[in-house]
Amino acid sequence: MQQEDDVLLTSERMAGSVNTNPVVIRRLLGQLKKAGLVEVRPASGGTFLTRQPAAISLLDVYRAVEVVEEGQLFSVHDKPLPACLVGRNIQAALDTTLRRAQTAMEQVLAGVTLQQVTTEILTQENLKN
Amino acid sequence: MQQEDDVLLTSERMAGSVNTNPVVIRRLLGQLKKAGLVEVRPASGGTFLTRQPAAISLLDVYRAVEVVEEGQLFSVHDKPLPACLVGRNIQAALDTTLRRAQTAMEQVLAGVTLQQVTTEILTQENLKN
DNA sequence: CCTTAGTGTAACTATTGTGGTTACAGTCGT
DNA sequence: ACGACTGTAACCACAATAGTTACACTAAGG
Numbered sequence: 619m620q621q622e623d624d625v626l627l628t629s630e631r632m633a634g635s636v637n638t639n640p641v642v643i644r645r646l647l648g649q650l651k652k653a654g655l656v657e658v659r660p661a662s663g664g665t666f667l668t669r670q671p672a673a674i675s676l677l678d679v680y681r682a683v684e685v686v687e688e689g690q691l692f693s694v695h696d697k698p699l700p701a702c703l704v705g706r707n708i709q710a711a712l713d714t715t716l717r718r719a720q721t722a723m724e725q726v727l728a729g730v731t732l733q734q735v736t737t738e739i740l741t742q743e744n745l746k747n
Numbered sequence: 748m749q750q751e752d753d754v755l756l757t758s759e760r761m762a763g764s765v766n767t768n769p770v771v772i773r774r775l776l777g778q779l780k781k782a783g784l785v786e787v788r789p790a791s792g793g794t795f796l797t798r799q800p801a802a803i804s805l806l807d808v809y810r811a812v813e814v815v816e817e818g819q820l821f822s823v824h825d826k827p828l829p830a831c832l833v834g835r836n837i838q839a840a841l842d843t844t845l846r847r848a849q850t851a852m853e854q855v856l857a858g859v860t861l862q863q864v865t866t867e868i869l870t871q872e873n874l875k876n
Numbered sequence: 877c878c879t880t881a882g883t884g885t886a887a888c889t890a891t892t893g894t895g896g897t898t899a900c901a902g903t904c905g906t
Numbered sequence: 907a908c909g910a911c912t913g914t915a916a917c918c919a920c921a922a923t924a925g926t927t928a929c930a931c932t933a934a935g936g
Binding site: 635636637676691697699702703704705706707708710711712715718719720722723724725726727730735738739740741742743 | 833841851
């Protein structure tokens with residue numbers, strides 16, 4: 619899991635690398651940590667994956683950062699009129715298909731690991747020669 | 748396509764029905780019209796589908812209202828550092844999988860028509876007895 | 877042909893979400 | 907105990923969007 623030989627990976631370094639603020643990184647890191655994907659050392663810094671890159675899927679990080687809440691990729695009008703036939707039923711009517719749509723998307727993410735992404739990055743780099 | 752026997756469907760009626768402002772409805776209607784899904788009569792009002800409900804899929808309306816731009820369900824960091832191996836390749840590396848994820852989701856939407864939704868709404872209503 | 881009920885759209889406000897920033901307390905190797 | 911780093915609250919700036927008002931444009935029907 620470690621990479622002690624490498625340079626220390628602090629939030630400040632990451633922030634500089636993607637051109638943003640360290641706090642933004644820490645916020646994200648906090649979510650990844652809560653999801654059990656990374657381990658963060660409070661004092662002398664450093665962030666590490668808790669599993670092998672091959673054991674982490676894109677769905678894992680997608681879920682971790684919760685771009686959208688569980689089953690809420692689509693959100694339907696929240697204040698339906700109970701007096702309206704459509705209003706009081708459209709939610710339930712759409713629910714299953716929207717759920718299916720979301721899980722279809724998520725299953726694709728589930729099929730790709732961080733390992734694959736990194737090798738893909740290297741492949742892309744080599745293509746440029 | 749018509750429903751002349753029914754009451755006239757103006758933006759004001761629709762707005763009242765979903766508890767919002769007529770202009771909001773007209774904006775949406777404008778998008779649906781541009782996508783060729785509905786026909787709107789400017790003067791004496793009224794909105795009509797241009798095709799049978801069975802010939803309109805959820806993907807059609809999803810695309811029409813363009814919740815997200817074509818192929819942009821996921822958007823990656825837009826200002827990558829060209830000096831960074833990851834920064835300059837991650838976009839391309841993720842592109843195909845993210846695209847696949849999005850189309851997987853969209854294909855589910857493509858498989859459901861407005862017709863099916865309306866019958867589902869009626870089914871839901873009947874279940875309540 | 878002119879009245880009238882609707883649409884199309886611009887302009888503005890209010891609200892919300894989010895990124896960035898500062899500040900500071902908490903933590904732990906050394 | 908010191909120093910470097912994380913965790914988090916608080917705040918500002920900014921972009922998106924819903925809602926609203928206003929008004930020009932359109933056509934159906936007398």
